[in-house]
Amino acid sequence: MKGKRIRQKGKLRLSQYFKKISDGETVAIVTDKGIRVSFPERLKGQSGKVSGSRGKFKLVEIKDGNKMKTFIIHPAHLKKI
Template identity: 35%
Template sequence: MAHHNGPRKKTRYKFKKELRQRGLPPVTSVIQQFEVGEKVHIVVNSSVQKGMPHRRFHGLTGTVIGKRGRAWMLTIHDGNAEKTVIARPQHLKAQK
């Protein structure tokens, strides 16, 4: 039997994009910058596989704590635990 425990399992509807949102994201989402301490939303872009955070963090809000290469490090409260998530800017959206 096949192995059904990949990192994108159970994401058929969670990562689905709207009809006119399909395809690659604009370049502005790749070059966006954040300040340390800034709040950002994690919105996974399924058309970009690199730097994609785990599906359990999709829709959560975190605080930027630094940069690692091209990706940003965020801290997120998951219940009583504080977790560090590393994600590329295509999957992040600044909080207004």
């Protein structure tokens, strides 16, 4: 996996922290090491649909094997596809 450039290490842009992602959008999970990650490492690189929100976090539905699972993820770790 490609890491951050040397000047970007440890930084988090405010636009990325407060970005708007609406329900029904397809997103990829990209971990940002500037924020604490609270979801399993196996999700990194997977894609899913946003099904709702809880506060400022988003509910993302991801297919894990044959089951659809819902994870609560901060928008800073999501990238629109």
